[in-house]
Amino acid sequence: MLRFAHIDFLYGLAAIPVFIILFLVVSRWKKKAVASLGDKNVVREMMPHVSFSRPWLKFIFFILAYAMVIVGLSDPQLGSKTEEVKRKGADLMILLDVSNSMLAQDLAPNRLENAKQAIAQLIDKMHDDRIGIIVFAGQAYVQLPITTDYSAAKLFLSTINTNMVPTQGTAIGAAIDLGMQSFDFKNGTGKAMVIITDGENHEDNAVEAAKNARAKDVAVSVVGVGSANGAPIPIITDGRQTGFHTDSTGQQVISKLSEDMCKDISSAGGGVYVRANNSNSGLDIVMDQIGKMQRKMYDSKTYKDFEDRFQFFLAIAFALLLIEFFISNRKNMRLSGLKLFEVKKP
Structure with missing residues (x-):
């Protein structure tokens, strides 16, 4: 049987939609700001190091980590x-x-x-x-x-x-x-x-x-x-x-x-x-x-011998935050310079 020792902490999951809305609003504002500079392709050439996809990836890892922290704080327990x-x-x-x-x-x-x-x-x-x-x-x-x-x-x-x-x-x-x-x-x-x-x-x-x-x-x-x-x-x-x-x-x-x-x-x-x-x-x-x-x-x-499982969720959260930390908002120019599938013309 699964139970939560501190079930009230699960209300923290309600903040996830708020984070998503805020992120979408900020992303939309950034997109408009970039568009105001001129043609999209020209702007991209002017900012070769800027990645437009990595912020989304970092945000996904952050949301997942946040969810794991909340579940961990609620202390899920299993009755053996x-x-x-x-x-x-x-x-x-x-x-x-x-x-x-x-x-x-x-x-x-x-x-x-x-x-x-x-x-x-x-x-x-x-x-x-x-x-x-x-x-x-x-x-x-x-x-x-x-x-x-x-x-x-x-x-x-x-x-x-x-x-x-x-x-x-x-x-x-x-x-x-x-x-x-x-x-x-x-x-x-x-x-x-x-x-x-x-x-x-x-x-x-x-x-x-x-x-x-x-x-x-x-x-x-x-x-x-x-x-x-x-x-x-x-x-x-x-x-x-x-x-x-x-x-x-x-x-x-x-x-x-x-x-x-x-x-x-x-x-x-x-x-x-x-x-x-x-x-x-x-x-x-x-x-x-x-x-x-x-x-x-x-x-x-009645169930007895309940065992805490919060440590697994906190460990996952830590790993996700670590990954998110090492994902840069800038492109890796060495990797982006590799064109493995480009066909050279004779």
């Missing part, structure tokens, strides 16, 4: 074998709202990203408990089945966005029902759900679904994200904000936290309700309650 281990824990299912209203920015940077950061911090604190993730909008989907693989949980969490559920809405009840189907009730461990939402439920009877979960000893808690005053919902196109959602009259749609709905769900589910803000995600309070759940021994397969 698995073993059966006994764990004592409980099962926790996170139900995360990914409807468009979660893009509202009354929590920084927005409701969804704020919730994802809080979940990532929660995962870092977990030990033997199992965690799963369900995303929902107009429909609900299992993003991550119940697992003790916290590295995989953070990786799946990082990919969550509002585009992954095609049907808009906030079907909290469907998410609760799907969470109940995802639990293994035969293992006897304590079970709980944490719903992270702005509470704008318009699809189903979430309170009834929470009651059904409580009847099977599954506590349903709710973390409300958003504010009572609300905020407009941004329109994101190709990663950029291009405006705000409006209603049929042209007025901006203001998304507000529906605390009454959140409180009704948590009350019916036998859990707690906490309102998140910029300084407190509310998950710590919820986890204090979940910490009281019954924990039982269960079997789990």
Whole structure:
């Protein structure tokens, strides 16, 4: 099994497109500058030592080396074998709202990203408990089945966005029902759900679904994200904000936290309700309650004897940078003077 000890370093790969764009811009500017001097062939004769292809070759080696450094810093590790281990824990299912209203920015940077950061911090604190993730909008989907693989949980969490559920809405009840189907009730461990939402439920009877979960000893808690005053919902196109959602009259749609709905769900589910803000995600309070759940021994397969592989990537990066360093921007006149395939006229 492959895992990354410092997976956050992989975000550094996002700089590669920026480097490419900058290089293309500079190359285009140089090309225009050379063209302004006169005829291309005459200019080439005036600058016989200048190579127009070697900068591209040096840049390719640089990009490859940079990518290897980033991967090396993330410390890829390979698990050599698995073993059966006994764990004592409980099962926790996170139900995360990914409807468009979660893009509202009354929590920084927005409701969804704020919730994802809080979940990532929660995962870092977990030990033997199992965690799963369900995303929902107009429909609900299992993003991550119940697992003790916290590295995989953070990786799946990082990919969550509002585009992954095609049907808009906030079907909290469907998410609760799907969470109940995802639990293994035969293992006897304590079970709980944490719903992270702005509470704008318009699809189903979430309170009834929470009651059904409580009847099977599954506590349903709710973390409300958003504010009572609300905020407009941004329109994101190709990663950029291009405006705000409006209603049929042209007025901006203001998304507000529906605390009454959140409180009704948590009350019916036998859990707690906490309102998140910029300084407190509310998950710590919820986890204090979940910490009281019954924990039982269960079997789990886990990888062990993970071995670091960062040194291979850093060695490759060093070799690529060494090659790039010795590639000159100027032509080698001795080599360029060799005309091995020129046919001499008699």
